[in-house]
Amino acid sequence: MLRDPLLRAWALLIGLCLASTVLALAIERTSFAGLAATGAGAAILLLAWLKARIILSEYLGLAAAPFWRRGFGIVLALYALLLLGLYTIPVL
Amino acid sequence: MSETVETPHPLEQLPGDLMMWVLIVSELLVFGAGLAAFLAVRIGDPAGFAAAQDHLHRAAAGLNTVVLVTSGLLAALAVRAREAEQRLRTRCLLAGASVLGLVFLIIKGMEYADKAAAGIGVETHPFFTFYYLLTGFHAAHVLAGVIILGLVGWKDSPRSVEVGAAFWHMVDLVWVLLFPVIYLLR
Known part of the structure; x- marks a missing residue:
């Protein structure tokens, strides 16, 4: 089990x-x-959204700033939904 | 008498340099718009985009992701080492991060050479217009990042190392969004 948060990330x-x-x-x-x-x-x-969240939280240090981590997480989630929408339009 | 605990202003909670965050958000917006435009153009020709994507080497791009993510780890460890006043370790970690950045660029260069040998250029298909534009712009950022890591290794104040590493993580962050959209989504 990796105890170091950076190694775990x-x-x-x-x-x-x-x-x-x-x-x-x-x-x-x-x-x-x-x-x-x-x-x-x-x-x-x-999976891309999760990777981006990990980089923001652990590599860029937003784990210590919950307000910004939440904000970035929400915006990234909305962006991922936009990409998903654009991706699925051809099969609708 | 009860003591009131003051919570810091959100801007004060933001780790590192504010201007670096402005740059990170700006870059995310630019690449984000590019990736959204890529998927929007794909709506008109999903089969053509899938056929064009088959010319890409997904495993090599996946390897490049591992290289960049590992490089990001070394940069993050360098920030920690500098905070602990371990300057030699900081420089070694930054050098390691830079070398992995160069490995990324070499793999990317091989990928471009492979495409050129196959006669695939910017105008071959709209897929490749976006492919060259987005991955080329990202590769330019990787090159800039390698230079920045070299500079902050030389002038290694804790603030410089933190800002340089933040730039490198931004490059990492853009890649983990770019890689699946360009290389993996079919």
Whole structure:
């Protein structure tokens, strides 16, 4: 178990990066289509949002500033939803 | 008599330099607009975008993400080392972060060379217009970041190291948003 918050953040980021890459390769190599592919895309965007939150909180130090961490988290979530909306329009 | 605990003003809670945060938000807005425009243009030709994306090397880009995230860790550890007055350790960590930044640029350069060899340019498809524009602009930031890390390693006041590392984390932050949208979303 990693006790250092920076090392823990790094390990989480690596895990999330690998998860999104594996997910994308799975979409490429299997017959994911339609809603399944869109769901996988949504998962990739969710992972991107989590990675951005970790960098802001731990690398940039917003963990010590809850007001700003919350604010950035909300704006990033809204932005991820905008990207998700733009991404899903072609399959609607 | 009861004591009142004053909570600091939100601006005082913000870690590091305020102007660096202004820069971070500005850069996020620029790249954010670029990525949203990319997905908006994709609406008109999702199959063409998917076919163009198949020319990208996702695993190499994933490796580059690991490289940049690890570089960010070294920069964050450098800030901590400088606060603890460990100047040699600070410089070693900043050098490590810079080297990984150069590794990122080498992998990116190989990727561009591969595309050029395949005859893929800016005008091949709108996908590649955005690809070159966004990843090229980001690569320029990585190069600037490597130079900045070198400078703050040389003039290593705690404030300089913190500001330099914050710039580097901004580059990291942009990449973790850019990577999935350009390379992974199909």
